[in-house]
Amino acid sequence: MRLKTQKRLNQPIWLEIAIPVGGLVMAFLVSGVFLTAMGVSPMEAYREMYYSAFGDSYGLSECMVKAIPLAMAAIAVTLSFKMLIWNIGAEGQIFMGAIAAAAAARYFPSDNHVLMLFSMGSLAILAGGLWAAFAGYLKARWNVNEIITTLMMNYIAIHLMDYFVYGPWRDPASLGFPMTAPFPQSARLMEMGWGRVHSGIILAAILIFMAWWVFKMTRWGYEIRVIGENPKAATFAGIDYVKNVVVVMFISGAIAGLAGMTEVAGLQGRLQHGFSGGFGYTAIIVAWLSRLNPIAIALVAFLMGGLLVGGESLQIVMGLPIASTLVVQGCILFFILAGEFFRRYRIVIAKEDV
Amino acid sequence: MEILIPILAAAVRSGTPILYATLGEIITEKSGVMNLGLEGLMLLGALSGFAVTSATGSPWLGVAAAFVVGAFFSLFHAIVCVSLGGNQVVSGLALTMLGTGVTAILGRNYVGQLISGFSRIPVPFLSDIPVIGPIFFNHDPLVYLSYGLVLFLCWFLWRTKSGLNLRAVGDNPRAADSLGLSVVAIRYVYTMIGGGIVAIGGAYLSVSYSHMWTEGMSAGRGWIAVALVIFAIWNPARAAFGSYLFGGVEACQLRIQAAGTNISAPILLMLPYILTITVLLVISIRKGKGILFGAPASLGTPFYREER
Numbered sequence: 001m002r003l004k005t006q007k008r009l010n011q012p013i014w015l016e017i018a019i020p021v022g023g024l025v026m027a028f029l030v031s032g033v034f035l036t037a038m039g040v041s042p043m044e045a046y047r048e049m050y051y052s053a054f055g056d057s058y059g060l061s062e063c064m065v066k067a068i069p070l071a072m073a074a075i076a077v078t079l080s081f082k083m084l085i086w087n088i089g090a091e092g093q094i095f096m097g098a099i100a101a102a103a104a105a106r107y108f109p110s111d112n113h114v115l116m117l118f119s120m121g122s123l124a125i126l127a128g129g130l131w132a133a134f135a136g137y138l139k140a141r142w143n144v145n146e147i148i149t150t151l152m153m154n155y156i157a158i159h160l161m162d163y164f165v166y167g168p169w170r171d172p173a174s175l176g177f178p179m180t181a182p183f184p185q186s187a188r189l190m191e192m193g194w195g196r197v198h199s200g201i202i203l204a205a206i207l208i209f210m211a212w213w214v215f216k217m218t219r220w221g222y223e224i225r226v227i228g229e230n231p232k233a234a235t236f237a238g239i240d241y242v243k244n245v246v247v248v249m250f251i252s253g254a255i256a257g258l259a260g261m262t263e264v265a266g267l268q269g270r271l272q273h274g275f276s277g278g279f280g281y282t283a284i285i286v287a288w289l290s291r292l293n294p295i296a297i298a299l300v301a302f303l304m305g306g307l308l309v310g311g312e313s314l315q316i317v318m319g320l321p322i323a324s325t326l327v328v329q330g331c332i333l334f335f336i337l338a339g340e341f342f343r344r345y346r347i348v349i350a351k352e353d354v
Numbered sequence: 355m356e357i358l359i360p361i362l363a364a365a366v367r368s369g370t371p372i373l374y375a376t377l378g379e380i381i382t383e384k385s386g387v388m389n390l391g392l393e394g395l396m397l398l399g400a401l402s403g404f405a406v407t408s409a410t411g412s413p414w415l416g417v418a419a420a421f422v423v424g425a426f427f428s429l430f431h432a433i434v435c436v437s438l439g440g441n442q443v444v445s446g447l448a449l450t451m452l453g454t455g456v457t458a459i460l461g462r463n464y465v466g467q468l469i470s471g472f473s474r475i476p477v478p479f480l481s482d483i484p485v486i487g488p489i490f491f492n493h494d495p496l497v498y499l500s501y502g503l504v505l506f507l508c509w510f511l512w513r514t515k516s517g518l519n520l521r522a523v524g525d526n527p528r529a530a531d532s533l534g535l536s537v538v539a540i541r542y543v544y545t546m547i548g549g550g551i552v553a554i555g556g557a558y559l560s561v562s563y564s565h566m567w568t569e570g571m572s573a574g575r576g577w578i579a580v581a582l583v584i585f586a587i588w589n590p591a592r593a594a595f596g597s598y599l600f601g602g603v604e605a606c607q608l609r610i611q612a613a614g615t616n617i618s619a620p621i622l623l624m625l626p627y628i629l630t631i632t633v634l635l636v637i638s639i640r641k642g643k644g645i646l647f648g649a650p651a652s653l654g655t656p657f658y659r660e661e662r
Contacts, residue, residue, distance in 0.1 A: 034456070152578075159624045326452070330449070333451065
């Protein structure tokens with residue numbers, strides 16, 4: 001008996017579910033081997049992760065808290081990925097949004113809740129958007145590799161934030177911790193009465209719906225996909241490549257910036273060193289697992305939020321570093337990529353050689 | 355000149371890990387595979403190099419271990435990208451996450467330890483040459499090994515049959531295939547060798563440079579190396595020049611900090627990243643004018659024998 005690969009002529013629907021589920025299962029199996037090698041029982045670790053995330057209402061609310069920035073950042077990178085522009089810089093754009101929001105709370109404080117949130121949001125949109133649009137312009141105008149520029153700008157944004165929280169914006173009352181003073185109450189997002197879930201959830205839902213609508217219903221969404229599939233053809237069809245790349249990158253960065261603002265205004269109430277635990281990178285996995293489908297992003301962001309919550313409890317209960325979830329995340333990505341192969345090919349038993 | 359020599363010598367030292375990473379990525383990319391997992395590979399190399407040196411007392415065994423571990427993890431990238439035709443950008447990110455996570459967990463017990471590692475061995479006679487001697491020939495053996503690697507790769511890529519085959523596979527896999535070369539096998543081999551060399555760059559950080567392990571100690575050098583490959587137009591000699599340029603920035607940055615200026619540390623730490631973007635921009639503008647070339651033509655595209 002010999003196995004060989006054969007090209008699929010059509011793609012059965014069940015693959016849409018089987019590939020991500022298979023990828024997740026394989027990722028947990030391989031991470032389990034790794035955990036065993038570390039002397040940690042994988043069954044125990046996974047049970048702990050599952051119950052801390054999905055076991056009770058508080059766990060579920062924590063998943064939702066993580067899902068808010070994850071979903072927003074995933075929508076952000078999806079926009080650019082659709083155009084085959086590799087915006088790996090959501091992390092930096094999240095930081096820029098958070099810095100801008102903190103600047104608004106610091107320099108234009110207002111007792112009016114709506115006014116305060118409006119100025120924080122606008123500045124966050126501007127900061128995240130411009131941060132990404134800069135890389136987009138370099139890409140569109142001179143074909144500067146956007147993977148590298150957006151990544152480098154992540155590091156710059158993180159250091160910029162450190163500059164502020166270690167330097168001019170440090171709260172004198174923080175006992176030396178790198179953080180700003182707490183925001184005034186008017187600069188905080190409303191709580192939804194479910195754990196720490198804040199009104200950023202509404203913003204995330206609106207953004208998911210808008211992304212779905214743009215891609216499904218609008219001419220512009222169609223143009224983005226055309227540019228992604230064939231930039232030359234798009235140019236011949238009269239679509240302005242440079243303008244579209246810059247605009248899409250601006251919006252992409254703006255959404256990530258808003259994610260940063262909701263994180264500081266909704267959850268933490270101040271700007272502090274290392275406030276985003278790599279949401280911008282995890283969002284890439286969320287987007288990829290969802291196959292760039294905005295509706296799927298909502299679900300996947302929630303599940304991935306569960307992974308992060310579970311990872312945090314592993315740290316507390318079993319003393320594993322928080323980066324353990326990165327192992328699982330990396331494995332998931334690898335297996336999903338490997339699984340894509342089966343979307344195009346199937347394995348058949350070869351007939352005996354004639 | 356008196357002040358400049360120590361800075362230039364420090365530039366060579368600081369540039370060496372980036373140089374290894376850049377050289378590794380050049381060979382991988384020459385075969386047509388783009389590996390963006392350098393950051394993860396460097397961390398894996400740094401930790402395995404540190405752990406083996408710490409256990410055996412031999413830094414050379416540490417370097418060898420780093421090479422093997424780097425090659426092993428690059429194998430996953432090769433399977434996904436060469437055999438299964440997966441997306442190379444995403445696979446590279448996966449490798450970075452995996453490397454960061456694995457080293458964070460396994461490295462916990464090594465934090466705070468010091469090893470003796472490599473020490474400085476001036477080259478007899480050569481180190482006595484004024485200016486050049488102290489800058490280039492008063493370092494540890496891993497630095498000298500990197501000089502050898504640059505020379506070897508320049509010779510290998512353009513003067514040997516195997517080098518020709520490697521370039522053929524990266525530039526025109528279909529033609530290479532019709533000449534009887536195994537595109538898949540060659541891409542596997544050079545992805546793994548390249549990954550191993552990248553990991554040596556990581557090992558340099560822990561075994562030669564700082565003599566200790568810290569979580570995430572590559573600090574973006576892997577990504578800078580990806581940019582340097584473009585700057586170097588896939589040429590090992592230019593890669594050395596570029597790496598020492600970045601090493602120089604790092605050396606100056608440390609000196610400015612040590613001198614105690616008013617410029618705050620985070621601002622100084624931004625410099626290498628700003629320089630990367632600037633360098634890339636300049637290169638891209640010149641490339642747009644058709645002045646530079648050298649990118650493997652099939653970089654990033656999987657090869658399927660049965661498809662046209």
